[in-house]
Amino acid sequence: NIFIYTIEPGNYAILNYWWTNSKWYGGKMYTEYIFKNTDTTDGFEDKVNAGLINIDELERFTFKITENSLNYLGTWHFKTPPVSFTDDKVILDKKMKDRYKAIDFSQANLVIPN
Numbered sequence: 365n366i367f368i369y370t371i372e373p374g375n376y377a378i379l380n381y382w383w384t385n386s387k388w389y390g391g392k393m394y395t396e397y398i399f400k401n402t403d404t405t406d407g408f409e410d411k412v413n414a415g416l417i418n419i420d421e422l423e424r425f426t427f428k429i430t431e432n433s434l435n436y437l438g439t440w441h442f443k444t445p446p447v448s449f450t451d452d453k454v455i456l457d458k459k460m461k462d463r464y465k466a467i468d469f470s471q472a473n474l475v476i477p478n
Contacts, residue, residue: 366456368464373431377424378477381442396442400425403445425449425477434467438476449476 378398384391397404399422411417425447429435436456438449457469 366459371429371435373429373433375426375428377426378447379424381447383442398425398442398447399423401446405445427475427477429475430473434469434472435475436469436472438474440477451476 381396381398383394383396385394397408397419399419402408402417402422408417412419427437436451436453439452439456441448441450451474453469453472453474457472460467460469
C-alpha cells in the first residue's frame with residue numbers, strides 16, 4: 365500500500381508491527397517485535413523466556429528524517445520473516461507523479477531503514 369505521511373524530523377527506530385487476521389467474527393490482532401535478521405514469529409517469546417534470545421543483544425532498524433525534507437523510506441516487507449526493506453523508488457515515483465503533480469518525487473531523499 366502506497367501512502368504519504370508527515371513525520372517530524374528526528375531519529376526513529378522501528379519497534380513492532382501490528383496486523384489483523386480477518387475472521388468471520390471480526391479479526392484477531394497481532395503484534396510482532398521487529399529486529400534485524402530475526403524471525404519473531406516462530407516461538408520468539410518462548411525463546412526469550414528460556415534465555416535462548418537476549419533482546420538487549422538484538423538490533424533495531426533505524427532511520428533519520430531531516431528538517432524540511434521529502435523522504436522515501438522504501439518498501440517494507442513484513443509478510444515473510446525476517447523483516448526487510450527494498451528500494452523501489454523509481455517504480456513508486458512513476459506511480460505517484462500523476463496523482464501528486466505538485467510534488468517532485470525525484471528530489472526525495474532515499475532513507476531505507478537500516
